[in-house]
Amino acid sequence: MMANEFPQTLTIAGTDSGGGAGIMADLKTMQACQVFGAAVVVAVTAQNTLGVQDFMALPQKLIDEQFASLAADLKIRACKTGMLADAAHVHGVVENLKKYDFGLLTVDPVMIAKGGAALLADDAVTTVRDELVPLADVLTPNLPEAERLTGLTITDNRGMEAAAMALQDLGAKNVVIKGGHEATPDQASDFVLLVDGRSFWLSAARMDTVRTHGTGDTLSSCITAALAKGEDFETAIRIAKDFVTAAIANPIAVGNGHGPLNHWAYNQGGAE
Numbered sequence: 001m002m003a004n005e006f007p008q009t010l011t012i013a014g015t016d017s018g019g020g021a022g023i024m025a026d027l028k029t030m031q032a033c034q035v036f037g038a039a040v041v042v043a044v045t046a047q048n049t050l051g052v053q054d055f056m057a058l059p060q061k062l063i064d065e066q067f068a069s070l071a072a073d074l075k076i077r078a079c080k081t082g083m084l085a086d087a088a089h090v091h092g093v094v095e096n097l098k099k100y101d102f103g104l105l106t107v108d109p110v111m112i113a114k115g116g117a118a119l120l121a122d123d124a125v126t127t128v129r130d131e132l133v134p135l136a137d138v139l140t141p142n143l144p145e146a147e148r149l150t151g152l153t154i155t156d157n158r159g160m161e162a163a164a165m166a167l168q169d170l171g172a173k174n175v176v177i178k179g180g181h182e183a184t185p186d187q188a189s190d191f192v193l194l195v196d197g198r199s200f201w202l203s204a205a206r207m208d209t210v211r212t213h214g215t216g217d218t219l220s221s222c223i224t225a226a227l228a229k230g231e232d233f234e235t236a237i238r239i240a241k242d243f244v245t246a247a248i249a250n251p252i253a254v255g256n257g258h259g260p261l262n263h264w265a266y267n268q269g270g271a272e
């Protein structure tokens with residue numbers, strides 16, 4: 001029998017019927033990064049580039065069974081979480097992550113979709129902070145998520161650095177604060193604080209585009225894929241920034257709203 005050694009990754013998140021975010025963006029990214037992608041569906045959304053029309057979280061028993069199926073067969077080297085819907089589902093996912101070994105964990109603490117729809121119940125933020133964040137090998141909040149998790153108000157670069165330190169104090173090992181929502185006109189700058197205390201900024205030219213649906217999902221999935229291939233944390237995060245920058249810079253014409261990214265661009269040499 002062939003060894004079960006091909007790099008395998010897992011996304012634990014919600015689906016996006018529109019194909020641009022959530023599990024769909026995760027699997028497309030993993031495919032492009034040449035790792036095998038598996039998925040535990042926590043919630044199903046009715047969604048397109050215009051917004052989220054509806055969603056429903058699956059019964060916990062069915063989620064538990066998906067985890068058990070994977071644990072019984074696949075050899076997952078790295079996994080990520082995305083949309084987890086509410087406190088009970090966050091808790092259920094945490095229980096499964098403690099029960100099984102799915103390798104290095106990247107937590108994308110998804111709260112609100114680009115169009116404004118809540119993908120995580122308000123009262124679940126404390127469950128994410130207290131139960132999930134301490135398990136994170138890499139935590140990738142955007143600015144509003146970092147503010148909600150820390151209680152800090154972030155108005156400048158110093159604020160992002162302080163939030164990253166506060167998130168490490170909550171138990172996350174490596175922290176990437178995404179500056180996509182920052183009101184700087186020319187740069188999209190993310191702050192990275194590594195587990196060994198080193199830190200650096202990752203900057204790319206800010207592109208004037210509405211085609212940014214699924215940027216966060218793509219970044220965290222690319223980190224997950226690189227970790228599964230054995231890259232160290234710093235390298236994985238740097239690759240992911242380049243991947244997402246290329247994916248934004250080479251748009252594809254899909255939908256009429258916040259369009260999806262181009263998950264082929266990085267491999268086609270499309271830097272900027």
Ligand SMILES: Nc1ncnc2c1ncn2[C@@H]1O[C@H](COP(=O)(O)OP(=O)(O)OP(=O)(O)O)[C@@H](O)[C@H]1O
Pocket residue numbers: 021112113114141142143178179180181188189190204205206207208209212213214215216217218219241244245248
């Ligand atoms: N207009 C842009 N031009 C260049 N880079 C961008 C742009 N918008 C976001 N980014 C980059 O994309 C990555 C994701 O950041 P962002 O803050 O948009 O995540 P997010 O809010 O979690 O995304 P989403 O909720 O759509 O998945 C970061 O590296 C960020 O700097």
Ligand SMILES: Cc1ncc(CO)c(N)n1
Pocket residue numbers: 013014015016021022023045047082083110112113114119213214215216217
């Ligand atoms: C299912 C899902 N997960 C995450 C996001 C955030 O990009 C979204 N819009 N939809």
